Amino acid sequence: MNIGILALQGAFIEHRHALDALGARSFEIRQLADFDPNMDGLIIPGGESTVIGKLLVELHLLEPLKRALASGLPIFGTCAGMILLSQRVANSDQHYLDALDTTVRRNAYGRQLASFQASTHFKGIGALCATFIRAPYVEQAGPAVEVLATVDEKIVAVRQGSVLATAFHPELSPDTRVHEYFLKMIC
Numbered sequence: 001m002n003i004g005i006l007a008l009q010g011a012f013i014e015h016r017h018a019l020d021a022l023g024a025r026s027f028e029i030r031q032l033a034d035f036d037p038n039m040d041g042l043i044i045p046g047g048e049s050t051v052i053g054k055l056l057v058e059l060h061l062l063e064p065l066k067r068a069l070a071s072g073l074p075i076f077g078t079c080a081g082m083i084l085l086s087q088r089v090a091n092s093d094q095h096y097l098d099a100l101d102t103t104v105r106r107n108a109y110g111r112q113l114a115s116f117q118a119s120t121h122f123k124g125i126g127a128l129c130a131t132f133i134r135a136p137y138v139e140q141a142g143p144a145v146e147v148l149a150t151v152d153e154k155i156v157a158v159r160q161g162s163v164l165a166t167a168f169h170p171e172l173s174p175d176t177r178v179h180e181y182f183l184k185m186i187c
């Protein structure tokens, strides 16, 4: 199994460490030449969604990514990755990959609340501690979207077909169960 990790900006090394711990191979995608259509899955990390989105366009990575999504490639987005995968952003007119029938709100917990942890119940995994950093949440989800986790009644993890997204950062925790969930989706 070989997983591509978008490495334009943000927390991508931590995803590699989580995959290493699970014995899965990974490689970084920094430019179009790195985009291997034979990869088994792809991770879009956290960071700044506006910056990552702009780089996707400038580096001509947006269309190959959309094609990969359309072909059913399993994709896991965390935080900014969730925003980039969403069809709608409540407080912005940005939309890039249009893969999730969701409306997300950026910086949904307020700009000042830089980071916090909360416990949640992740469907199929159980209780886990989630780390949020200037996080979004899902305000509205269409019928094809499976809600996997909520915090204070706000949706913070979803799956739609081959696409998984979390508003929090599982890669910042030594707990690798969300990455394991993604690897199981691929198998």
Ligand code: GLN
Residues within 6 Å of the ligand: 045, 046, 047, 048, 049, 050, 078, 079, 080, 081, 083, 106, 107, 133, 134, 135, 136
């Ligand atoms: N606030 C960022 C955004 O809107 C996301 C933060 C993150 O990925 N940790 O893109």
